Amino acid sequence: MGLDDFEHRLSAAQPELRQWGKYVSELIEEIASSRNIKLQMLSSRVKEVESAVGKLSRKKYRDPMLEMTDLVGVRAVCLLSPDVETLCLALESYAGLDIRKSRDTSKEYEGAPDKFGYQSHHYEIRAKVDTLIGGVKVSSNTCCELQLRTLMQHAYAEVVHDSIYKSSWSAPTRAVRFVSSSAALIETADHLFCETMNILDSEMQGRGQLLEQLTAIYDSQTHNSKFKDQKFNMMVLDELTPIIEDDTADEVARFMSERSYIGERIVSRIDSDAFWSQPVSVLTYFLAHTQPSALKELWPFAESEDALEKIYSDLGRKYHCE
Incomplete structure (x- = not known):
């Protein structure tokens, strides 16, 4: 797919992406409420066309409209890890949509227990069949990326995402060590809060x-x-x-x-x-x-x-x- 074709298709898909993100966001809110979980933050965003086009220069896609899974995203933030785990279990047992876990950082660190860093649960959510939502047709190929994390994990991600991992220059070793230390403290604090x-x-x-x-x-x-x-x-x-x-x-x-x-x-x-x-x-x-x-x-x-x-x-x- 050419760059101009992708930009045109993505621009045309904006209403569909917004509607799908809104639907997934409302579903997460409903699931959380049914389990007495108070969400600290719930947001939905559609990836800007310029940002998506820029991503094409860094990664190779045969069909970016299908393979780029974060064109629309929802982020749900809970207070502590038990609420995140409860939401994860609820999502994984939800039969109404095609929900697949794409990343579980806790599993990634099992093989490297001495390392600390970004933590979150990522899911790819699609409709099982083409669906009409709010007068807008949502294709079963349209993916919404859901990120679930705790409030402290969210603070960590907000601090380090652009300044460390997405930076155009290599961060100083001392800065990387500091953020790794903060990730360890966050994990410890979550454990202590849970025990409390x-x-x-x-x-x-x-x-x-x-x-x-x-x-x-x-x-x-x-x-x-x-x-x-x-x-x-x-x-x-x-x-x-x-x-x-x-x-x-x-x-x-x-x-x-x-x-x-x-x-x-x-x-x-x-x-x-x-x-x-x-x-x-x-x-x-x-x-x-x-x-x-x-x-x-x-x-x-x-x-x-x-x-x-x-x-x-x-x-x-x-x-x-x-």
Whole structure:
């Protein structure tokens, strides 16, 4: 194919390329949303005619319209690597399009574990048959290149792409070493952030399970359907963690079953203070009974001290003398 012919065909294909890029971009957004993945960035671009023509001088193509797979591209950026991996698995199981992985840098580095550099997942995405999208015919030969990476990997790529790898001159050895070091740090940081999120998720799961148990106890005692402030309840549980044991929920259930009057007191106060509508109120009663001093020391909300005083009084204790 001659240069003029390619330039003419590429110019004519611009509407098709834009439409295909938009379609793929919307598909990625839909897949990410269905898996509760928040994309940090999602962009679509059609390669400029001048850039594509310039690429012909550097690489040989029999038919660049078919072989140049990045004439339209989509880039999706996730916060951390587990989200990228989830998206990759979803794409590879998606049957509606012809999706093929063209590059996986993690596999490339398996054979060179001492090297660090650019990281990304690349896919070639095509329609299985010629398709009409938004009034524009998209050929099954039209390829969209999708790049998936983390936010830190994206920052690395943006810094080094033009200044190091696409530069017209050879970058100084010191600069190359610096970017290699930064790639290693990025991989380490991603690992540390992932481990941090795992720890936080584990803690949140434990507190969430405890809150569900407290809610069941609270509901059985009060039959109250008023709004329950999850954020407030979780904050209280977080602050009281040092005096909460693995069997606390069972102990609270036993404690409440032996003191039916507590549920009645809670119900009588529901309209006076939002605190009494919260499941942590039953936990507070239990801790005021078993660990009164520690509870007062750890209690995080001064505005709820009136409620605490009532709880101590209900249990026959003096709040200001404990």
